[in-house]
Amino acid sequence: MLPRASIHDRLRSGSPALAAWCGLPEAAIPALLAREAFDMVVIDTQHGAVDFATAVRATALIEAAGKPAMVRIPVGDFAAASRYLDAGMSGVIAPMINTIEDARRFASFMKFPPVGERSWGPHGALALSGLQPGDYFQKGNGLSVSFAMVETREALDIIDDILAVPGIDGIFIGPSDLSIALSGGTDMNPASAMVEEALDHALARARAAGKFAAIYSATGERAADLVRKGFHMVSIASDTALLRAGAQMALKAARA
Amino acid sequence: MLPRASIHDRLRSGSPALAAWCGLPEAAIPALLAREAFDMVVIDTQHGAVDFATAVRATALIEAAGKPAMVRIPVGDFAAASRYLDAGMSGVIAPMINTIEDARRFASFMKFPPVGERSWGPHGALALSGLQPGDYFQKGNGLSVSFAMVETREALDIIDDILAVPGIDGIFIGPSDLSIALSGGTDMNPASAMVEEALDHALARARAAGKFAAIYSATGERAADLVRKGFHMVSIASDTALLRAGAQMALKAARA
Amino acid sequence: MLPRASIHDRLRSGSPALAAWCGLPEAAIPALLAREAFDMVVIDTQHGAVDFATAVRATALIEAAGKPAMVRIPVGDFAAASRYLDAGMSGVIAPMINTIEDARRFASFMKFPPVGERSWGPHGALALSGLQPGDYFQKGNGLSVSFAMVETREALDIIDDILAVPGIDGIFIGPSDLSIALSGGTDMNPASAMVEEALDHALARARAAGKFAAIYSATGERAADLVRKGFHMVSIASDTALLRAGAQMALKAARA
Amino acid sequence: MLPRASIHDRLRSGSPALAAWCGLPEAAIPALLAREAFDMVVIDTQHGAVDFATAVRATALIEAAGKPAMVRIPVGDFAAASRYLDAGMSGVIAPMINTIEDARRFASFMKFPPVGERSWGPHGALALSGLQPGDYFQKGNGLSVSFAMVETREALDIIDDILAVPGIDGIFIGPSDLSIALSGGTDMNPASAMVEEALDHALARARAAGKFAAIYSATGERAADLVRKGFHMVSIASDTALLRAGAQMALKAARA
Amino acid sequence: MLPRASIHDRLRSGSPALAAWCGLPEAAIPALLAREAFDMVVIDTQHGAVDFATAVRATALIEAAGKPAMVRIPVGDFAAASRYLDAGMSGVIAPMINTIEDARRFASFMKFPPVGERSWGPHGALALSGLQPGDYFQKGNGLSVSFAMVETREALDIIDDILAVPGIDGIFIGPSDLSIALSGGTDMNPASAMVEEALDHALARARAAGKFAAIYSATGERAADLVRKGFHMVSIASDTALLRAGAQMALKAARA
Amino acid sequence: MLPRASIHDRLRSGSPALAAWCGLPEAAIPALLAREAFDMVVIDTQHGAVDFATAVRATALIEAAGKPAMVRIPVGDFAAASRYLDAGMSGVIAPMINTIEDARRFASFMKFPPVGERSWGPHGALALSGLQPGDYFQKGNGLSVSFAMVETREALDIIDDILAVPGIDGIFIGPSDLSIALSGGTDMNPASAMVEEALDHALARARAAGKFAAIYSATGERAADLVRKGFHMVSIASDTALLRAGAQMALKAARA
Ligand SMILES: [Mg+2]
Ligand SMILES: [Mg+2]
Ligand SMILES: [Mg+2]
Ligand SMILES: [Mg+2]
Ligand SMILES: [Mg+2]
Ligand SMILES: [Mg+2]
Known part of the structure; x- marks a missing residue:
């Protein structure tokens, strides 16, 4: 197996990446979608029905198709971020990052010292990358991406501070939760004007900070926009x- | 739970039944398709990747959506037919029924005596149907359908005899294997003229025998035809x- | 599938609900008990051997029997509460709610804004309820119940405050842990006089607050009491x- | 781990053995029943929902409780008999042994040459028994029992011949199927007078042949009889x- | 994914292939061994504890390491051979091929018409090979190998006839069973002189027939011999x- | 089943215990290693690929070999410690115990009151130990060990305080993370002089405190040292x- 192309390089390539999104509890499904024309595959363990064992199984199958595997972890379960990196995942999306402290804790589980406090033990990642331990330790922080979800008013208010946290590689916008938050809990409408304005703002701030901006879309048409x-x-x-x-x-x- | 509507009644209703077809090894998928506008759901254990445990799990979930669950068994594994009926399946499709003896053995595992030799032990079927053992024994042979696959020249040659076997409720045509057989192994083309002629003939014979005719189609458009x-x-x-x-x-x- | 009857209505019906309690790691067991004369079925992921994947599988099977599915989450794993609601569970029991902060965090994961901060993504719940997203968002907070476990001296001391937390629908008493706590760790006796007094008090406070009171019993006889x-x-x-x-x-x- | 006591010795002890019977697809259940006062535990893969992986897992757990693990295989799947012996099962029950040829084929998969043709590869059995390969090969035929199910008129007619087949250690009577067979398919009543007469006869013939007689009962009361x-x-x-x-x-x- | 190199070409390369052999029921194990210096990986479902679902999962993971995946099926379960080819396996080893009829039935499930009667439905194989259906149909018979196990006196007696069966690509010698057979059931010794002589003879006959000869060894040292x-x-x-x-x-x- | 020998007694015996370490997601593997000459078996759920269900299954199998089962939990997931004790585990290793508060929270989930706040519900532990509930409650805190991982500079600085926390039975040193921490994130080298000095110090402090000292080694040779x-x-x-x-x-x- 060849060393995997860096997901950082892919995201910086200028060509936007389209990701498949998987919530069904069977690794054959992300494996199948990884063979379609998606650029990466995300396993959703926040709202999806996927358990840890299935997400780990999916990792090797997605990587076998030459695509980076990513995961969305449950709210606040940052220890899971490390576990999925150990299994060979190339990226983690953490929902509801609403405070600087949330962002710092997430980053601490995503990056080895001195940036963070990720613990050593990347067994699956070594196997999938083909790297030797010493190499992986030196390069590891650059081999995966950490996306902090921005989906509340609190997060929008401190978006520059979140983007400035070392070890946070980008933001991932959750339009549905954002619409709920911005409407004060009265409306769930990811296509509202308030959401549109917020996501334009968030995108601009991420670009200004030199970090990645990612987002969920419900349809291919919306994805094109x-x-x-x-x-x-x-x-x-x-x-x-x-x-x-x-x-x-x-x-x-x-x-x- | 209400006693399930008879699959025989559904198939005799005059309105053709459209079936979903599942080969991925996770019961959530047939469960999901059962909630779409399909009339029944088939689990494919001949060519699919589904194991026994997953097919059994799927049975209860498909029935929960009010649809009959069916299964295609591996070639010659007639004991599996009984096991799936015990689990609560409403129909079994047996591939490569090429001799009268094949048809008789298949029927013997599908129907209780005196029609066949199905052994008693319908634990899942009792649970899903809500019937008492005595009732289920009396009605069981009428609660499920046995489809003999016609997909070779040998089978076409004796189609009337297959249809005449007590306990065989109908035929299920496999156009791909039929195209291979009719072309002498030179072509795999389920839309060939030879296949078309053969399926028209098989349909006519089934109707003449007062039994069911079913068939696989690769697309919705072909299904409409x-x-x-x-x-x-x-x-x-x-x-x-x-x-x-x-x-x-x-x-x-x-x-x- | 019909929209599920509200578990709130069921608990307010005047007829006490008897719940099955499942700790074995196989969804067929709660499915089987759901078909007996229990009114609801609880999956125990605090002390039981049930993992997330099995609990999710059980949800659809329990609901298929027309009964609400509930879950007890591990201590402090409130993110799991949201995940089980997303999967279609109708109620969550959170152990060791010993502070107002515990109760508030639990409620925040159980209820959509403005009551709490539950994140949007109820895929399983939409499938099982048959509701459209907008409907589910409007009605969701009323479709499930949150039970805070009262099983320590600390919890008893602030029971009125716990019951007053918006989004907490009731209390669930754990008599064994309560007996350990009330005896200062010297005795494990859920039938002690101290426990009896405490549970009478807790029941009275819940009723005074207009919220639900639930409790675990080791036997049918104790349940009758x-x-x-x-x-x-x-x-x-x-x-x-x-x-x-x-x-x-x-x-x-x-x-x- | 001590070498397991021979199941032959247990069955010849004069004290009748009571067996638990498991059809639910989770190994924790036979493990649990093995710790109750049953003498052995049978996994039913004919009418039960148990798959191969679960039955193998159960084997080690049942043996851990010091009880012999047994299995009922699907009709005619004699290769499974060998696989379960390899996994460490102590006995196999084969349903619907209706001809001498059935009995011989069953025995051939149960016993090493020269009695039968069981293939070498008892990995699980070596681990669970603690025996060395050479020892296991010498003793293997005596470490497990083969029960041929007698549950049709055909089987009753040739019961002495079945009992005479080398490698068949006993018969196992299936009263429900027997009642269906003896009534010509008109009745499912394991407590009928015809069944009673038949099982008395079968028991007498097994004892006359110096082989074991076993039987299924639906209740503890019937078991006592x-x-x-x-x-x-x-x-x-x-x-x-x-x-x-x-x-x-x-x-x-x-x-x- | 690149089209897989033909296993036939690999076996004809002149460099003998060393195969890992897996009987533990977890796909991560063959995946791990596929990344070691083995040339191919065999999943043993005859004597191993591996179930169908696990073997199918292993297939994609072994192929992801660029190695062919093979399987040993249970005695006589030739339908499984087709199922594993459909899943993407590159070879099947069938134990106890003792008659010409055994060999013919095995071949019939391994090869499409006109050589055999393999039924069409290679979903996993298409995904793993990247071939279009028409291409796979034309090339399929050459993309996988069928090994008939020679491990009894009967098989040795007709070895030339077995090797002459169209669709049989080679023989696989089982030294343990062969030692039992050749000693008349008195000895299990795969290193006996009788076995040595028999395997030399079998190897010579396979080479004379222009077909493959493969064999199991218990250690690396024996493998070198x-x-x-x-x-x-x-x-x-x-x-x-x-x-x-x-x-x-x-x-x-x-x-x- | 006999009551299990106390793991405390084993560790105090003077003969150092050698532990197997398992990260592959299949219970058969720790079961197999438990039958080798290891003294105990650790399931790693921090860096390994093992999920909760598999770790629980492994518990019974390891105990069946007469060896204590231990687990390493993910960082900060102390609720899992209780769940594994309930399942019958004999010890828990908690990574990254860097503050007194970490140590106290870990201990609170490991020990019943009055030492900690472990909640009552040891279903698996009762089954595996054969103890009655009252007995288990009285003896439970002494039946398992809690190891706090010392693997950062912060932890080394307060090692005496960690060792003094009631309910902490010992420390477990992680040499790789320690090497990263002590080198300021510049080096991953568990055999560095700095690590050597630190582990000698930690061992001495544990012995001075009368508590256990344990450590991970990458090879048998290093283990001998x-x-x-x-x-x-x-x-x-x-x-x-x-x-x-x-x-x-x-x-x-x-x-x-
Ligand atoms: Mg969100
Ligand atoms: Mg076909
Ligand atoms: Mg409690
Ligand atoms: Mg029977
Ligand atoms: Mg062999
Ligand atoms: Mg560490």
Whole structure:
């Protein structure tokens, strides 16, 4: 196996990355999507039904297709970030990073000293990268990306401070939660004008800070818009949504 | 839970049944497809990656959506037919039924005496149907369907005899294997004229025998044709194919 | 699938709810108990051997029997509460809620804004409830119950404050831990007089606050007592205990 | 770990063995029942929902409790008999042994040459028994029992011939299937007079042949009767039935 | 992913292939061994504890390391051969091929018409090979190897006939069973002179027929001997044996 | 099953304990290593790929070999410590105990009141120990050991304070992380002089406090050194490392 291309290089390439998004509890699904024209695959363990064992299994299969594997961890479970890096994941998305302290704790589990306090033990990552331990220790912090989710008013208020935390490589915007937050809990509408304004602002601040900006989109059409805005990475729908869309399209044709 | 509607009644209703087809090894997928507008869901353990444990788990989830669960067994593994009926499946598709003896053995595992020799022990089926043991024994043979796959020249040659075997409720046509067989192993083309002629013939013979005719189709469009021909049940594509179609559609929109 | 009856309505019906309690790591067991005359089924991930994947699988199977699925989370793992609600659980029991801060954090993961900070992503819950996203967002906080476990002296001392926390729907009493706490760690006796007095007090305070009071019982006989006291929900024994009781009864008859 | 006591010695001890019967797909359940006062534990892979992986896992756990692990294989899947012996099972029950040829094929997979044709590879059995390969090869045929199920008219007619097959250690009577067979498919009643007569006859013939006679019973009370008749082994109910009985007993007490 | 190199070409390369041998039920183990200097990896489902789901998972992981995945099926379960080819396996070893009929039935499940009767449905194989269906149909028979195990006196007697069966690509010698057979069931000694003579003869016959000869060895040292004899493929020990050897070596050093 | 020998007694016996270390996600592996000459087996859920369900399964299998089962939990996931004790584990290793507060929280989840706040519910531990609930409550704190990992400069600075925390039974040194910390993040070298000095110091402080000192070693040779230094427990390599060593040794012999 060749050493994996750096996910940092991929995200800095100028060509926005499109990510598959997986919440179903079976590694064959991200493996299958990794063979489609997605640039990377995210396993969602915050809202998805995927457990640790399945996410670890998926890692090797996604990497086998030559794509970086990423994971969204549950709120505040930063120890899981380290575990997934150890298994060979190339990126971690941490939801609800609402304080500087949240961002610092997340970074501390993502990066080896002196940047953070990630503990040594990358067994899966060594196997998948083919690197020797000493090499991996030297290069490890640059082999994976940490995305802090910005999805509340609190996070927007301190976005520059979050972006300035060493070890935070970028932000990932959650439009649905953002719409709930910005509407004071009265509305769930990821396409609202308030959300649009907020995500433009967040994107600009990330670019100003020289860090990555990523975002979730519910459809391919919305993803095209977000790509045009200049996001480095845009995730699209979810395995469940894609499967349902495929089924509905086929059923419509069958009943035509 | 209400006693399940008879799958026989559903297939005799005059409205052709559209079936989802699942080969990925996770019960959440047939569960999800069962909530779409399919009429039934087939788990493929011949060519799919699904193991026994997953197929059993899927049974309860498909039935929970009010749809009959069916399974395709591996070639010649008729004991599995009984095991899936015990678990609560409503139908079994047996591939490569090429002799009368194949058909008789398949039927013997599908039906209680005196029709066949199915052994008593329907634990899952009792739980899912809500029937008492005595009731289930009396009604069991009518609660599920046995489909003999017709997909070789040998099978076509004796199709009337297969259809006449007591306990065989219908045929299920496999167009890909049929195309290979009819071309003498030179071509794999389920849309060939030879296949078309053969399936029309098989459908006519099944209807003449008062039994069911079912068939696999690779796309919704092809399913529409087969429905119009008068098949009682048409399966469409597969979970993998639907997921890939959904992904490709979304990616196309994202890159537009 | 019909929209599920509200678990709030069920608990307010005046008829006390009896809950099965499951700690064995296989979803077929809660599925089986859901078909018995229990009113709801609790999956115990604090003291039981059940992992996340199995608890999620159980959710759909319990709901398929028309019963609400509930879960007890590990101490302090409030992010899991959100994940189980996303999967379609109707209630969460959080152990060792000993401070107002504990109660507030638990509630924040159980309820959408403005009550709490539950993040949006109820994929399983949408599938099981049949609700559209907008509907689920509006009704979600009322579709599930949050039970704070009262099982220490600290918790008893601030029970009114815990009950007053917005988003806390009720208390769940843990008699064994309570007996350990009240005896200063000298005794494990859930039937002690101190426990009895404490649970009467806690029940009265919950009723005064207009919230639910629930409790664990080791046997059916004890459950009958607790039902008579007026608890809204009483859990009974555990899957392991019921299986052992069934086995011992059968063996006694066999050796008679 | 001590070398396991021979199951042959246990069955010849004069004290009838009571067996637990497991069809739920989780190894913790047979492990739990093995710690109750059963003498052995049977995993049912004919009518139960247990897959190969789970049955293998159960083997080590049952043996850890010092009890022999047994399995019922699917109809005709004699290769599975060898696989379970390799995993360390102490006995195999083969359903529907209706011809001499069935009995011979079953025995051939159960016993090493020259008695049968069992292939070498007892990895789990070596680990669990602590024996060296040479020892296991010499003693292996005596370390496990093969039970041929007698549950049809055909089997009854040739019972002496079945019992005479080298490598068949005994018969196991299936009263439900026997009742269906003896009634010509009109009745499922394991307590019928015809069944009673048949099982008395079968027991007498097994004893005359110096081989074991075992039988399934649905309840502890029925097991007591069968023990008194002189069966060497009697299985009782099933994990599902015991769990339901425990649940119904507890619910009755709770609602008293 | 690149199209896989043909396993036929690899075996014909003149450099003997060393195969890892896996019987533990976890796909991470063959994945790990595939990254060591083995040339291919065999999953043993005859004597090992591996189930279908785990073997399928292992397939993708072994192929991801650029090595062919092979499987040994249970005795007579030829339908499994097709299922593993569909999953993407590159070779199948069938134990106890003792008659021409055994060899013909095995070949019929390994090769598409007109050579055999393999049914169409290579979903995993298409994904792993990257081939289009039409291409895979044309090339499929050459993309995988069928090894008939020669391990009895009957098989030796007809070895030329077995080797002449179209669709049989080679033989795989099982020295332990062969030693039992040749000694009339009195001895289990894979290093006996009788076995040595038999394997030399078998190797010569395979070479004379222009087909492959493969064999199992219990140690690396024995493998070196067999390689020198000219076998095309030699498997070494097993995952269990390698792990135990590693443990014993480390413990010896620790206690030195 | 006999009551398990106390792990405290084993560690105080004067004979240093050698522990196997497992990170592969399958319970059969620790079961296998438990039958080798290790004194105990550790499941690593911090850096390993093992999930909760697999670790629980492993517990019973390790104990079945008469060896204590231990686990390393993820950083800060102290609730998991209680869950593993409930499942029957005999010891827990908590990584990155860097403050007194860390040590106190860890101890609180490890010990029943009045020492800590462990909640009652030891279902697996009762089953595996054979103790009655009252007995287990009285003896429970002495039946398991809590190891606080010392692997940072902060921890070394307060090592006496950590050792003085009631409920902390010993320290476990992580040489790799220690080398990173002591080098200010510039070097990963568990054999550095700085690490050597630090571990001698830590060992001396543990002995002075009358508590246990344990440590990880990458090889058997290094373990011999550490045993000579007087550590109570030394873990050796990992399942992955042992398997790779076994494979490389066999391959070397095969290619000799
Ligand atoms: Mg969000
Ligand atoms: Mg076909
Ligand atoms: Mg408690
Ligand atoms: Mg029967
Ligand atoms: Mg062999
Ligand atoms: Mg460390």
